[in-house]
Amino acid sequence: MREFDLEAFLPRFIKAIGETLLMVGVSFTAASIIGILLALWLYASRPGNILENRVVYSVINFLINLIRPVPFLIVAIAVVGLTRIVFGTSLGPLAATLPLTIVASVAIARVIETNLVAVDPGAVEAGTAMGASPVRVLFTIVIPESLGPMVLGLTYIVVALVDATAVAGVLGAGGLGDLALKYGWARFDYTVIWIVVITLVILVQGIQAIGNLIARKVMH
Amino acid sequence: MTTAIAFEGVSKVFESNGRPFHALRDVDLTIERGEIYGIVGYSGAGKSTLLRTVNALERPTAGRVVVDGREISSLSGTQLYAARQRIGMIFQQFNLLRSRSVYKNIAYPLALAGLPKDQILDRVEELLEFVGLTDKALAYPSQLSGGQKQRVGIARALATRPDILISDEATSALDPQTTGEVLELLRRVRAEYGLTVLLVTHEIDAIREIADKVAVMDAGQVVEHGSVYEVFSNPQNRTSRRFVSSVLHHIPSPETLDKIRIVHHGRLVQIHVEDRESNEPFLSRVARARGVDFNVVYGGIDELQSRLFGSLTVELLGTDAAVDDAIADLRAVTPVQEVSHA
Numbered sequence: 001m002r003e004f005d006l007e008a009f010l011p012r013f014i015k016a017i018g019e020t021l022l023m024v025g026v027s028f029t030a031a032s033i034i035g036i037l038l039a040l041w042l043y044a045s046r047p048g049n050i051l052e053n054r055v056v057y058s059v060i061n062f063l064i065n066l067i068r069p070v071p072f073l074i075v076a077i078a079v080v081g082l083t084r085i086v087f088g089t090s091l092g093p094l095a096a097t098l099p100l101t102i103v104a105s106v107a108i109a110r111v112i113e114t115n116l117v118a119v120d121p122g123a124v125e126a127g128t129a130m131g132a133s134p135v136r137v138l139f140t141i142v143i144p145e146s147l148g149p150m151v152l153g154l155t156y157i158v159v160a161l162v163d164a165t166a167v168a169g170v171l172g173a174g175g176l177g178d179l180a181l182k183y184g185w186a187r188f189d190y191t192v193i194w195i196v197v198i199t200l201v202i203l204v205q206g207i208q209a210i211g212n213l214i215a216r217k218v219m220h
Numbered sequence: 221m222t223t224a225i226a227f228e229g230v231s232k233v234f235e236s237n238g239r240p241f242h243a244l245r246d247v248d249l250t251i252e253r254g255e256i257y258g259i260v261g262y263s264g265a266g267k268s269t270l271l272r273t274v275n276a277l278e279r280p281t282a283g284r285v286v287v288d289g290r291e292i293s294s295l296s297g298t299q300l301y302a303a304r305q306r307i308g309m310i311f312q313q314f315n316l317l318r319s320r321s322v323y324k325n326i327a328y329p330l331a332l333a334g335l336p337k338d339q340i341l342d343r344v345e346e347l348l349e350f351v352g353l354t355d356k357a358l359a360y361p362s363q364l365s366g367g368q369k370q371r372v373g374i375a376r377a378l379a380t381r382p383d384i385l386i387s388d389e390a391t392s393a394l395d396p397q398t399t400g401e402v403l404e405l406l407r408r409v410r411a412e413y414g415l416t417v418l419l420v421t422h423e424i425d426a427i428r429e430i431a432d433k434v435a436v437m438d439a440g441q442v443v444e445h446g447s448v449y450e451v452f453s454n455p456q457n458r459t460s461r462r463f464v465s466s467v468l469h470h471i472p473s474p475e476t477l478d479k480i481r482i483v484h485h486g487r488l489v490q491i492h493v494e495d496r497e498s499n500e501p502f503l504s505r506v507a508r509a510r511g512v513d514f515n516v517v518y519g520g521i522d523e524l525q526s527r528l529f530g531s532l533t534v535e536l537l538g539t540d541a542a543v544d545d546a547i548a549d550l551r552a553v554t555p556v557q558e559v560s561h562a
Contacts, residue, residue, distance in 0.1 A: 131304035
């Protein structure tokens with residue numbers, strides 16, 4: 001076991017943090033847009049809702065259930081071909097955002113749909129009785145009423161994404177997971193592993209704290 | 221008086237597990253403008269379903285519901301949304317929007333109606349004052365008591381100055397004291413805004429407190445309706461009688477009657493008592509004249525809408541012929557009903 005070389009480690013460490021934040025940031029943003037749209041479509045096509053359509057509902061539902069149980073590593077490998085077409089390479093943090101976005105999209109879709117469905121039917125009924133159209137009920141009652149738990153659900157997804165980026169490191173995505181594997185695990189440098197682990201814990205705690213704060217703000 | 225709400229042959233059949241369930245069976249009922257009309261019944265009697273046809277939250281499978289001269293059961297789209305803005309509704313669980321302040325809850329229907337911000341502000345302030353919650357404008361529903369929540373619900377229902385207020389068990393989740401306050405508020409709503417109020421409840425006491433008229437529902441049908449005085453003072457139907465006896469204790473419940481029968485084997489009659497113009501002692505006069513004896517076994521006299529009424533359940537002892545004659549004589553003075561042997 002060799003001495004821990006801070007001078008060599010520091011630039012790698014900062015680069016790795018940057019890559020992790022890039023992967024989480026880009027994939028979360030993209031997945032939020034796709035996931036929210038999917039969730040709204042799924043919710044609206046439920047039996048009894050505005051765009052009631054059994055076929056559409058079943059198809060989206062099936063798609064989500066198809067991707068969700070597959071481990072992230074497998075999804076990332078499965079879409080390598082697509083990643084190459086889109087980014088010209090399957091390596092690097094940017095390329096990794098594609099599989100990350102796919103898994104996060106379906107997870108966000110499910111989390112948000114669950115929260116929309118859980119809104120008090122009484123609140124929906126009150127809106128309907130006051131003469132609000134179904135679209136209006138969706139945007140002025142269902143979504144605002146479910147915002148608190150929705151923020152907590154999205155926070156959970158961000159944390160899961162941090163976790164997934166570490167796995168993406170195995171496939172050459174870079175980031176903190178890659179750092180821990182290459183310079184820690186492969187070289188038996190436990191200092192590196194511990195620094196990465198502590199960094200990840202701080203990152204996750206920070207994300208959760210911010211999520212809780214926003215949720216409290218919107219929930220009253 | 222003109223008609224505010226008319227139910228014409230309204231039926232509603234739900235499909236449950238492939239078997240039809242008749243929630244409403246051919247209901248005919250007319251509610252006049254400015255009335256407080258109560259619908260009472262046990263849970264499952266169909267009263268909430270009937271109420272919900274008034275703003276088309278529920279659509280009848282047969283018959284029509286006419287509100288302010290328009291058949292609401294046939295409206296859809298923007299016409300329906302506009303019609304619903306003319307009908308305020310309050311709920312057992314209040315159904316306030318938790319993500320909005322009290323102010324924004326009351327403002328919601330006004331924004332829906334497209335009112336400009338400054339007018340919304342004025343109207344909400346006026347309503348908050350009416351329900352006595354001016355200091356709670358910026359509070360959130362989770363910070364309010366049940367009674368306060370229902371007052372917000374009432375303010376919200378009145379916001380667009382509707383002609384009709386419908387109430388689905390609005391006091392059933394409240395304690396007796398708060399119930400009284402909410403009922404008092406509903407009375408003021410009618411007095412100050414001239415609204416027609418249709419309320420559904422399983423609490424007959426609420427109806428006794430504020431309603432002018434009452435309909436009793438059982439198994440999807442209206443089994444009895446009339447003025448509160450008529451129905452309370454002389455309920456005709458078994459369900460009505462059970463309800464009335466739960467608040468007015470002059471009519472024995474079927475269970476009480478069974479107990480009375482253990483000791484009293486003679487023929488029982490219920491003698492109606494109300495405001496009288498003479499003090500003639502008709503009960504003892506008839507008994508003496510016909511040679512029968514009597515036992516007062518149950519009874520009570522109440523005051524309702526400032527009129528006296530009640531009944532005495534009396535056991536008549538004598539030969540069958542004598543008792544028949546006595547009943548005939550009593551009937552010349554006041555309504556008398558023989559209580560059949562169970």
